[in-house]
Amino acid sequence: xxxxxxxxxxxxxxxxxxxxxxxxxxxxxxxxxxxxxxxxxxxxxxxxxxxxxxxxxxxxxxxxxxxxxxxxxxxxxxxxxxxxxxxxxxxxxxxxxxxxxxxxxxxxxxxxxxxxxxxxxxxxxxxxxxxxxxxxxxxxxxxxxxxxxxxxxxxxxxxxxxxxxxxxxxxxxxxxxxxxxxxxxxxxxxxxxxxxxxxxxxxxxxxxxxxxxxxxxxxxxxxxxxxxxxxxxxxxxxxxxxxxxxxxxxxxxxxxxxxxxxxxxxxxxxxxxxxxxxxxxxxxxxxxxxxxxxxxxxxxxxxxxx
Numbered sequence: 001x002x003x004x005x006x007x008x009x010x011x012x013x014x015x016x017x018x019x020x021x022x023x024x025x026x027x028x029x030x031x032x033x034x035x036x037x038x039x040x041x042x043x044x045x046x047x048x049x050x051x052x053x054x055x056x057x058x059x060x061x062x063x064x065x066x067x068x069x070x071x072x073x074x075x076x077x078x079x080x081x082x083x084x085x086x087x088x089x090x091x092x093x094x095x096x097x098x099x100x101x102x103x104x105x106x107x108x109x110x111x112x113x114x115x116x117x118x119x120x121x122x123x124x125x126x127x128x129x130x131x132x133x134x135x136x137x138x139x140x141x142x143x144x145x146x147x148x149x150x151x152x153x154x155x156x157x158x159x160x161x162x163x164x165x166x167x168x169x170x171x172x173x174x175x176x177x178x179x180x181x182x183x184x185x186x187x188x189x190x191x192x193x194x195x196x197x198x199x200x201x202x203x204x205x206x207x208x209x210x211x212x213x214x215x216x217x218x219x220x221x222x223x224x225x226x227x228x229x230x231x232x233x234x235x236x237x238x239x240x241x242x243x244x245x246x247x248x249x250x251x252x253x254x255x256x257x258x259x260x261x262x263x264x265x266x267x268x269x270x271x272x273x274x275x276x277x278x279x280x281x282x283x284x285x286x287x288x289x290x291x292x293x294x295x296x297x298x299x300x301x302x303x304x305x306x
Contacts, residue, residue: 008274
């Protein structure tokens with residue numbers, strides 16, 4: 001028996017694009033949640049049925065800056081509650097009704113673009129608001145696709161001030177897995193967050209090939225670590241406020257190919273794996289089968305704090 005592994009879910013946003021007949025736009029994930037809520041619940045159900053032990057909620061687009069781009073949207077608290085309710089509904093309809101409800105904490109302004117980030121004190125304040133609104137109703141927080149040391153410190157400071165621990169997941173360059181999207185080194189990022197107490201540090205929304213370069217660096221830290229990659233050919237076409245349907249999905253990253261990458265992450269010592277954009281329920285099922293075939297104990301979110 002080897003160490004236990006927490007299996008995350010996959011890319012909810014891309015699943016909603018795939019399942020919704022409505023054209024994607026910069027507020028599409030929220031509009032689908034408001035107008036076609038069953039699609040969100042069904043995506044959560046399918047990820048849980050595939051073996052995921054969490055439902056990462058549809059909260060990635062719920063930040064002050066992102067909501068300001070829309071019109072006539074409900075208040076931020078109402079949107080966060082709606083996302084949690086749909087996660088709960090999906091998990092309850094699955095074979096894994098005990099899946100943890102995990103709120104996503106994204107970059108506050110735009111994905112992959114550290115040049116758009118807010119001043120540190122404002123970022124801390126906005127992350128604190130998101131955490132305070134949800135900490136009594138969700139099982140945990142995943143700060144994901146964090147592109148810079150400054151944004152990592154902002155979300156970790158906010159969590160500390162709100163009395164919660166979270167999983168921090170940074171995104172690295174598709175050309176060099178040793179660097180964040182900001183150009184800062186991953187090793188320097190680990191030094192910068194040493195003062196905090198994240199539950200784990202992950203790499204996400206990067207090509208699976210470069211994660212192999214990043215994990216040995218994480219392995220030298222004191223934090224549990226892991227990864228969940230995307231399935232894009234490139235993220236260069238996405239501009240702030242844009243829609244991810246401008247990005248092209250890889251045709252060489254089916255469930256078996258993705259599981260082969262994940263197996264190498266496990267060999268590197270990863271204790272958390274899952275998927276990001278373009279990684280669907282079939283990919284997560286392949287990861288679940290991999291864990292079973294190798295005799296891993298499947299962890300629950302609560303085991304991270306044990």
